[in-house]
Amino acid sequence: MDLGLEGQVAIVTGGSRGIGHACAASLLSEGAAVALVSRDPERLEKTQAALEKSSGGTVIAVPTELRDDAAVRAMVDRTISEFGRVDILINAAATVTPTAFHELTENSWLDLFEQKLNGYARCLRYVIPHMRERSAGNVVNISGLAARQPHATTIPVGLNNSAVLNLTKALANDVAKDGIRVNAIIPHIIDTDRQDETMREWAVITGQTEAEVRAERVAKIPLGRMGTSEEVGDVVAFLASARCGFVTGAAWHVDGGVSMSI
Ligand SMILES: NC(=O)c1ccc[n+]([C@@H]2O[C@H](COP(=O)([O-])OP(=O)(O)OC[C@H]3O[C@@H](n4cnc5c(N)ncnc54)[C@H](OP(=O)(O)O)[C@@H]3O)[C@@H](O)[C@H]2O)c1
Structure with a gap:
């Protein structure tokens, strides 16, 4: 199936690894050009080079701290000046630290949404007006299952992910008249580096081995295995397509x- 993404321009946040990286790879394989966004410039440039080599497509690396509003605006401006436009925004960047509610201080609570939601909102704030001017655009926000299945152990990630879903729906209805679609993906237990780190952190919290944590999580999945980031990336590319x-x-x-x- 041709997704009709040839020649489209996408910003992919969190593009240096995991789900964001897989979204970029999938969009590139369909002929889109990609602005790859994350913080660590070295990892970002390595990923850019690898993606360009494997896809033969065009990738620019735009190191950006999404907690910094001016940096986000500069990242969007640079993408528009290099490619002439932005057709697709994939919001995937996050670093949510698992913390029990009772350990959250006033300051760490106030910082909670900086770990994911606020970065997504900043990208939307600068990309949507540009899409509106062009009367076209597609946004895919990566949420997560804790959005819909609250649990005491996943409060920080759950709050961020619920807020992302609320923002997705509210914005979708608001900008539909401008030719812009806004959707979300709810992944769970996708085999990324971050997932490995989460398993290790969880093993420390529960006193289990990492293998026990992994086995316990996989046992709850009807398909009997973890998902791959490529499986998420392909759904994202389809959802962003016509x-x-x-x-x-x-x-x-x-x-x-x-x-x-x-
Ligand atoms: N993996 C799963 O099973 C799973 C499940 C549910 C939801 N999700 C969601 O899926 C998304 C991707 O998860 P993942 O597992 O692929 O995570 P990951 O492997 O940790 O990748 C996160 C990416 O975001 C970038 N990033 C983090 N904070 C940033 C910031 N402040 N500014 C700019 N870039 C930043 C990271 O690069 P730098 O560190 O270099 O900036 C990296 O490229 C996240 O929204 C996550 O909540 C994942």
């Missing part, structure tokens, strides 16, 4: 069947 032209405000699960919501 093949999904009548889909907006949606939140699609990519979770091996774990979610019990219908």
Whole structure:
């Protein structure tokens, strides 16, 4: 199936590794050009070079701290000046630290949404007006299952992910008249570096071995395995494409069947 993404321009935040990286790879394989965004310039440049080599496509690396509003604006401006436009925004960057509610201080609570939501909102704030001017655009926000399945151990990530879904739906209805679609993906237990780190952190918290934590998590997945970031990237590329032209405000699960919501 041709997704019709040839020649489109995408900003992918969190593009240096994990799910963001897979989204970039999938969009590139469909002929889109990509502005790859994350903080560590060395890792970003390595990923840029590897993606250009494997896809033969055009990738620019734009090191950006998404906590910094001026830096986000500069990143969007640079992408527009290099490519002439932005058709697609994939919000995937996050670093959410698992912290028990009772350990959250006033300051760490106030910082909570800087770990994910605020970076997504900043990118939207600078990309949406540009898309509005062009009367076209597609946004995919990566949420996560804790958005819909609250648990005491996942409060920081859950709050961020719920807020991302709320923002997705509200914005989708607001900008539909401007030819812009806004959707979300709800992944769960995707085999990324961050997932490995989370398993290690969880093993320390529970006193289990990392292998026990992994086995316990996988046992809850009806498909019997963790997902791959490529499986998320492919759904994201499809959702951002004209093949999904009548889909907006949606939140699609990519979770091996774990979610019990219908
Ligand atoms: N993996 C899963 O199972 C899973 C499940 C549910 C939801 N998710 C969501 O999926 C998204 C990607 O997760 P992942 O597992 O692929 O994570 P990951 O491997 O940790 O990748 C996160 C990416 O975001 C970048 N990043 C983090 N904070 C940033 C900031 N302040 N400014 C700019 N870039 C930043 C990181 O690069 P730098 O550190 O160099 O900046 C990296 O490229 C996240 O929103 C996560 O919450 C993942």
